[in-house]
Amino acid sequence: MPTVQPLVTAIRAGRLNYEAGLRLQQQFAKQNVKQYAEFRNYLLLMEHDPVYTIGIRTKGYTAEDEERLRKLGADFHRTDRGGLITFHGPGQLVAYPIIHLRQFTPSIRWYVNTLERTIIETCRRLGIANATTTADTGIWIGDKKICAIGVHGSRYVTTHGIGLNCSTDLKWFEHIVPCGIEGKGVTTLSEQLGHQVTVSDAIATFLQSFASVFKCDVQEQTDKESSQISNIKTNVI
Template identity: 75%
Template sequence: MCVRRPLVTVVRAGRHSYASGLKLQQLLAKSTQNLGEFAEFRNYIVLQEHDPVYTIGIRSKSYTKDDEDRLRKLGAEFHRTDRGGLITFHGPGQLVAYPILHLRQFKPSIRWYVAALERTVIETCRQLGIPDATTTQDTGIWVGDHKICAIGVHGSRYVTTHGIGLNCCTDLKWFEHIIPCGIEGKGVTSLTKELGRHIGIPEASTAFLSSFASIFDCRVAEQADAVARDTN
């Protein structure tokens, strides 16, 4: 018996504010939940780039209004979110990927899902020429003592939101104003810095989607292709 692999539709949202990206993923997650009990859940992966923004997760309670004001004065927005993880930065030159998946089509385990995301980013880095990207006891993906990718997810009834922020050609100075993910004594890096050449979001996206399809054992289709397939 041939088991059909899940289909994941790629939504390329471009660059926009964090609030717009949050609204988009919430709309997609909600629309898939309204298909009815026996309808096939439509999975998405949203690829985007944010205007400068600092975000904190559900465990971050130490940032005060003064802290928010200080960070906003740098020219960035500030948002409290329902994802896991502590404070991080999203901005130009960073690939933000939000998989909106029903894990019952994959494996009904958030722990498995986070591990699969980690393996996806590690494989993405390997494809691009960084063979030593890895996980540590700290969250995210690391190259030595420098974080190259932040991971923070949310799951509700096995539907995932939020995801990863992979530094491609990000201005790393934005991270100097925070303790990224609450981890003292370590730094941040990017694909561009590690490889010594410019790695933009388009190149990183190609490697990421290839890695995602392999690790998650799914079919990946651009939005127009998936829509056409549904209407045929």
């Protein structure tokens, strides 16, 4: 008999502040299920208001740094994801897979590698053939990062995810050392392709790539789920 592929429901959450996005993740990750096969997998897609986030390796960022960055008009959050400091904001596709790895492959290393391949495939489908991984985290085009990756796993359930620069204002990155990597830059899909690429433009291609690389079925949220999501968003914003 053919193997049944895992099912993932894509949720287009729109633009949210980081705190709301974080709490939305928590709502979906804390499912009350007794068996992993009953876990409902989700892929939360959104944009954030301007925010700087730091992972579990803070690398010397102090309260003074936090105050300096907040004065730029951005929020600031310390998180439990991997990686160092990065920026999220308008024009960036933020994707948070909330999936149970026992329905896929029970390995964080496999998961990160598969996320990387998903972004590379997304770039390829959009017309960028030279996106790749390096010794540094994330996805790169030459010496410029186009996508940041920072994940967290607990009991095989994933949270956090990726930030793919579509038409992000890169000036925000000038105030930090993105992901703690000295001497390298940041780029966007729009910059690489020579025309405007919005988050909406990138989502369809990303979903196709996610389904292909993760070997899963991706379905859009139903009307009933859309209503449930609206209620959750109302309660977390």
